[in-house]
Amino acid sequence: MKIAIRNGRLIDSKHGLDHNADLFIADGKVAGIGQTPAGFSADRSIDAAGCIVCPGLIDLGARLNSIEAELAAAVAGGVTSVVVPPDLDPPLDEPELADRLVHRAADIGLARVLPLGALTIGLKGERLAELAGLAKAGCVAFSQANRQVVDTEALLRALEYAATFGFAVWLQPQDYWLSRNGIAHDGEVASRLGLAGIPVSAETVAIATFLQLARETGVHLHLTRLSSAAGMKQVERAQAEGQRVTCDVGIHHLHLTENDIGFFNSQARFDPPLRAQSDRSALAAAAAAGTAAICSDHTPVGADDKLLPFGEAKPGATGLEVLLPLTLKWARESQVGLADALARLTADPAAILGIDAGHLGVGAHADVCIFDPLADWRPTAETLVSKGKNTPFLGLELQGRVRLTLAKGRVVFDGERRGH
Amino acid sequence: MYNPQLNSNGELTHLLSIEGLPRDVIVHILDTAASFMEVSAREVKKVPLLRGKSVFNLFFENSTRTRTTFEIAAKRLSADVINLDIGRSSTAKGETLLDTIDNLCAMHANLFVVRHASSGAPYLIAEHLTRVNRDIHVVNAGDGRHAHPTQGLLDMYTIRHYKQDFSNLRVAIVGDILHSRVARSDIHALTTLGVPEVRAIGPQTLLPGHLDKLGVHVYHDMAQGLKDCDVVIMLRLQNERMTGALLPSAGEYFRHFGLTPEKLALAKPDAIVLHPGPMNRGVEIHSAVADGPHAVILPQVTFGIAVRMAVMSIVAGN
Numbered sequence: 111m112k113i114a115i116r117n118g119r120l121i122d123s124k125h126g127l128d129h130n131a132d133l134f135i136a137d138g139k140v141a142g143i144g145q146t147p148a149g150f151s152a153d154r155s156i157d158a159a160g161c162i163v164c165p166g167l168i169d170l171g172a173r174l175n176s177i178e179a180e181l182a183a184a185v186a187g188g189v190t191s192v193v194v195p196p197d198l199d200p201p202l203d204e205p206e207l208a209d210r211l212v213h214r215a216a217d218i219g220l221a222r223v224l225p226l227g228a229l230t231i232g233l234k235g236e237r238l239a240e241l242a243g244l245a246k247a248g249c250v251a252f253s254q255a256n257r258q259v260v261d262t263e264a265l266l267r268a269l270e271y272a273a274t275f276g277f278a279v280w281l282q283p284q285d286y287w288l289s290r291n292g293i294a295h296d297g298e299v300a301s302r303l304g305l306a307g308i309p310v311s312a313e314t315v316a317i318a319t320f321l322q323l324a325r326e327t328g329v330h331l332h333l334t335r336l337s338s339a340a341g342m343k344q345v346e347r348a349q350a351e352g353q354r355v356t357c358d359v360g361i362h363h364l365h366l367t368e369n370d371i372g373f374f375n376s377q378a379r380f381d382p383p384l385r386a387q388s389d390r391s392a393l394a395a396a397a398a399a400g401t402a403a404i405c406s407d408h409t410p411v412g413a414d415d416k417l418l419p420f421g422e423a424k425p426g427a428t429g430l431e432v433l434l435p436l437t438l439k440w441a442r443e444s445q446v447g448l449a450d451a452l453a454r455l456t457a458d459p460a461a462i463l464g465i466d467a468g469h470l471g472v473g474a475h476a477d478v479c480i481f482d483p484l485a486d487w488r489p490t491a492e493t494l495v496s497k498g499k500n501t502p503f504l505g506l507e508l509q510g511r512v513r514l515t516l517a518k519g520r521v522v523f524d525g526e527r528r529g530h
Numbered sequence: 531m532y533n534p535q536l537n538s539n540g541e542l543t544h545l546l547s548i549e550g551l552p553r554d555v556i557v558h559i560l561d562t563a564a565s566f567m568e569v570s571a572r573e574v575k576k577v578p579l580l581r582g583k584s585v586f587n588l589f590f591e592n593s594t595r596t597r598t599t600f601e602i603a604a605k606r607l608s609a610d611v612i613n614l615d616i617g618r619s620s621t622a623k624g625e626t627l628l629d630t631i632d633n634l635c636a637m638h639a640n641l642f643v644v645r646h647a648s649s650g651a652p653y654l655i656a657e658h659l660t661r662v663n664r665d666i667h668v669v670n671a672g673d674g675r676h677a678h679p680t681q682g683l684l685d686m687y688t689i690r691h692y693k694q695d696f697s698n699l700r701v702a703i704v705g706d707i708l709h710s711r712v713a714r715s716d717i718h719a720l721t722t723l724g725v726p727e728v729r730a731i732g733p734q735t736l737l738p739g740h741l742d743k744l745g746v747h748v749y750h751d752m753a754q755g756l757k758d759c760d761v762v763i764m765l766r767l768q769n770e771r772m773t774g775a776l777l778p779s780a781g782e783y784f785r786h787f788g789l790t791p792e793k794l795a796l797a798k799p800d801a802i803v804l805h806p807g808p809m810n811r812g813v814e815i816h817s818a819v820a821d822g823p824h825a826v827i828l829p830q831v832t833f834g835i836a837v838r839m840a841v842m843s844i845v846a847g848n
Contacts, residue, residue: 301738302549304649304675304714373534373546374650417628417658419648421674 111153111519112136114146118158118480122165123453124460124469133163135476138519142472158480161513164452165468166190166221166477168459170358171334172408172430173197174223176497177214180410180430183496184221185523187431188479188512189406191467192221193459196228197255203228203239208247220522222477224463226253226280229268235259238268242275250463251278251332256381258286258316266323273329278464280332283316283341284308284382293421295337295383299368305421308383313341321348324355332462333357335407337382339392346401356462359393360407361433362502364440366390370502376416376423377502380407383425397454398444403462404454406433410498428498432489434481435508448483476519485511534656544656544668545841547677548718556722560687562840563833569606570835579843580609583640587613589671590627590646595807596671599831600643600680603838609641609846627651628658635659641667641846649674649711667845675709680841681806682715684834686723688826689761691833692802696723702755702797703729703746705765705787705814706736712806713765721745731755732787735776752786752793759797762824764789764805767814780813790816794824802826 115133120143122128127143134142134150141147168191174180184192194211196202202211208225215223227249231237241252252272259265272279289312294300296307317333321344324331336342336357348355362380367390370378378384396402409426416423433455441451460468467477486507491499515523533550537543542555569577585604587597592615604611616630627646634642644652652670659666672678686696693699701720707713707730720728721744730741731749741748749755756762772780794801803815803824811817819825 296739298740298743301740302714302744304673304677304711306675307739374653376654414626417654418626419646419651419654419674421648421650 112141112150113154113156113516113519114152115156115158115163115478115480118161118163120163120470121449121452122470123449124457125471127470128449133470133478135478135516135519138476140470140472140474140476143470156480156514158513160484161480161482162448163478163480165456165470166479166515166517167434167455168463168468169193169408169430169433170403170405170459170462171195171360172406173410175410178218179495179497180408181215181218181220181223183430183494185515185517186495186512187406188434188481188515189430190221190477190479190515190517191224193224193226193250193463195255196226196253197233197257201228201233202226202244202249203231203233205240205243205247208244208249212248219520221517224250226251228252229254229272229279230259230264233257235261235264238271241272241277245275245277250465251280253280253334254282256282256284256335258284260286262319266327269323269327269329273327278330278332280334281320282334282382283313283320283336285312285315288312288315292383293379294371295368295385297368297386299371303371303374310338310340310385310389313338313382314344317341317344321353321355325353331355335360335363335382336393336402337363337385337389339389342392342396342401346396349401356403357401358403358405358462359397361404361429361436361440362407362427363390364394364397364404365436366502371420374420375502376418376420377427377500377504379420379423379425380427381425394440394444397440398446400453400458403458404433404437405459406430408496408498410496411500413499416500427501428494428496430496431494432501432503432508434479434512435510436503438483438510439508476516478516479512480514481510481512483510485509487511534653534660542845544652545679545845546652546656546668546670548679548682548715548722549677551722553722556683556686556719559683559837559840559844560690562844563687563836566836566839569839570832575606576608577606578608579847580604580607583609583846584638585609585611585641585643585842586634586639587611587643588616588634588645589614590616590644590651591672593645593672596645599834600671600838603835604842606835607839607843609842627654631655631658632662635662635664635666639666641669641842643669643671644673645671646673649676669841669845672711674711675714676711677715678711679715680834680838681712682719683841684830684837685716685763685804685806686719687833687837688804688830689802691829692826693760696720696725699725699760700727700758701725701729701761701763702731702759703763703765704731704752704755704789706767706771707732707741707765708736708738709768709771710765716763717744717746729755729759733777736771753796756793756796759801762789762794762797762801762803764803764815766806766808767810772813784813788812788814788816789819791818791822794819804830807831
C-alpha cells in the first residue's frame with residue numbers, strides 16, 4: 111500500500127521541519143517528503159489541505175481498562191504509541207502478562223502498546239519483579255504506577271537492580287505517609303471545603319528521596335505526573351547539575367487548579383491532586399521550556415465511580431482524545447509555537463523512552479497524525495470514543511481535531527467515518 | 531459563582547453551607563427563628579407551615595442529638611417526620627448514595643435532612659435532585675469536615691441574642707478547627723455578618739492552612755487569643771484525636787487549650803461561651819466554665835429548634 115498525503119503543513123519537531131509538503135508512505139514506512147520518490151505511485155491519495163501532518167503522538171501514560179475501546183480512543187486522539195502503567199488487574203508483574211498485553215494490542219492493530227513493567231511484585235513495594243524477563247516480554251521501563259515503595263531500602267535495591275540492566279525507572283513522586291489520607295491539594299480550597307489535604311511536601315519529599323537514590327545508583331529516573339512548582343524546581347535543579355532525570359505532566363494539570371473543584375466536582379479529583387494557580391503556571395512554563403513532556407494520564411472512570419461524594423469518587427479523567435486539543439490550548443495560552451508544542455507529544459516522549467519513533471524521517475515507521483488545528487468540537491458522551499466519559503471538559507468547546515491517524519502506514523482512524 | 535443553594539429568584543431552596551449565602555438571607559433566617567421562639571413557649575407548640583409535607587431525616591452517620599432537634603423542629607411545623615438511620619447498612623448492601631436517594635424520592639419526600647461522613651455529600655444529592663427534576667429540598671445536617679450550617683446559624687442566633695450587634699465583636703473559635711464542620715460554618719457566618727475580628731486558637735496540628743484567606747486570625751496561645759474577646763466558641767475534641775500524632779494527651783491539651791475560669795477571665799467581663807455539644811468536661815472545657823455564668827450552651831440548644839424550624843419553613847414552605 112502506497113499512500114500520498116498531500117497539501118498538508120508538515121511538522122516534524124525532531125528534524126526541524128515545519129512547512130507545506132507532501133508525505134509519501136510505502137510499505138508502512140516514510141518513503142519521502144516533498145519530492146515524489148522515484149517510481150512511487152500512490153494507491154491512495156489523502157488531501158490534507160488546511161491540516162497539520164505530524165508524527166503519531168506518543169502518550170507517556172494511559173490506562174486501558176478495556177483495551178479495544180481505549181486503543182480506538184487513542185487513535186481517535188492521534189495517539190499511535192501508548193505507554194501503559196502496570197497497575198492493571200492483575201498488576202503487570204510477570205513476563206507472561208506483559209507478553210499477552212503486547213500481543214493483544216498487536217492483534218487489535220490500532221495503536222502500539224508500550225507497557226511499563228511492575229517494579230515490585232503486585233506493586234507492593236516489597237519483592238522485586240523479574241525485570242529482565244519483563245523487559246524481554248516488551249516492557250519499556252519499570253514503574254510502581256501511582257503506588258509507592260514505602261521501604262526506602264527496597265527502593266534503593268530496586269533502582270540498583272534496574273541500573274544493572276540499564277532499565278529506566280518511572281516513579282510518581284508522592285510520599286506515602288503524607289498522601290495516604292488526603293483527597294485534595296492542601297490549600298485554600300481544601301481548607302474551605304473540609305477536604306483532607308495532600309501537601310506539596312508529599313511530592314517534594316518523594317522527589318528528594320528519588321533523586322538522591324537515583325544519583326547513587328546511576329539509574330535513568332523518569333518522574334511522572336508532577337503537580338507542583340516546588341517539585342518542578344527540584345527536577346530543573348537536578349537537570350542543571352547534570353543528573354539524568356526526565357519528567358512529565360498530565361495535560362489536565364496544565365489547565366486546571368484546585369479552584370476547579372468548585373462545589374465538590376468529582377470530575378476535578380485527580381491523582382496527584384490539582385494544585386494552586388502558581389503550581390499550574392510553573393508546570394505550564396516547564397512544559398514550554400521542554401523540561402517536562404506532556405501526557406494524557408488517561409484514566410477512564412465509570413459514572414458510578416464519579417457520582418459519589420468528592421472524597422469517595424475515583425480520581426482521574428479520560429484523556430486520550432482531549433490530549434491534542436488541550437495541548438494546542440496550552441500552547442496558545444503559553445505562546446509556544448506549534449512545532450515546539452507537538453515536540454512534547456512526539457519527539458520528547460520518544461527520547462524519554464529511547465525509541466525510534468515520534469518523527470517522520472525517511473525509513474521511519476509511518477505513524478502519522480493529521481489534524482485540523484482550527485476545527486471546533488465538544489467532548490460529550492456521544493463524541494468520545496473512550497468508554498471513559500469522565501472529563502471536566504465535558505460539553506466545553508475545544509479547538510483542534512484529528513482527521514486521520516496512520517499506524518505503520520495503515521489508516522487506523524478516519525474522522526470521515528466518525529458517527530458524529 | 532453558581533450557587534446551588536439559591537434558585538433563579540435568589541431564594542433559598544437548599545441549605546448546604548453558609549458559604550455564599552447573602553447576608554440578607556442569613557438575617558431573614560435569624561428573624562424568622564425569633565418569631566418561632568414564641569411557638570416553643572406555647573401550650574400547643576405547633577404551627578401549620580409544613581402541614582402535609584414529609585421531612586425525611588437521612589442520617590448516614592449517627593447523631594441522635596442533631597436528628598432529634600430536626601425532628602422536633604419539623605413536628606412543630608406540623609410536618610410528617612420519617613427517621614432513617616441509614617448508617618452503613620444500605621451502602622453495605624451495595625446501594626450507592628444516589629440509589630438510596632432515588633428510592634426515597636419515590637416515597638414522595640418534600641425535604642431531606644442529610645447527615646453524611648463525606649464532605650460535599652449534600653451537594654451531590656442536591657445536584658442529583660435537580661438533574662432528575664425532583665422538587666425536593668435538602669438541608670445539610672453536617673457533612674464530613676465541611677459544614678454544619680444550622681449549627682452555625684444557631685450560634686449566630688445565640689450571639690445576636692446576647693450581643694445584639696455583630697459589627698463590634700471579637701470572636702474566638704478554640705480547638706480542633708481542622709476537623710470541624712461547625713468551625714467552618716461559624717467562620718463563614720461571622721465574616722458574612724460583619725464581625726470585624728474572628729480568631730482561631732489551637733495547636734498547629736488542629737488548624738487547617740490558609741485560615742487567613744477566610745478572614746481569620748490565627749493564635750497558638752490561649753492567653754493572647756482570648757484577650758478582650760466578646761464571644762468564645764469552644765469545639766469538641768473527638769476522642770480519636772486525643773492521642774497520637776496530633777496531640778500527646780487529653781491532659782496536655784487541657785492544660786494549654788482547655789477553657790478554665792482563669793483563662794476566660796482574659797476575655798471581656800461579659801463574654802459568652804458557646805459549645806456545640808456534646809462537651810468533654812476536663813478536656814476542652816472546665817466544668818466551672820461549662821456550668822458558669824458565661825456559658826450559653828443550653829440556650830443554644832433551645833435556639834437550635836427555632837433556627838431549624840426557620841430553615842425548614844423557608845426552604846420547604848410555600
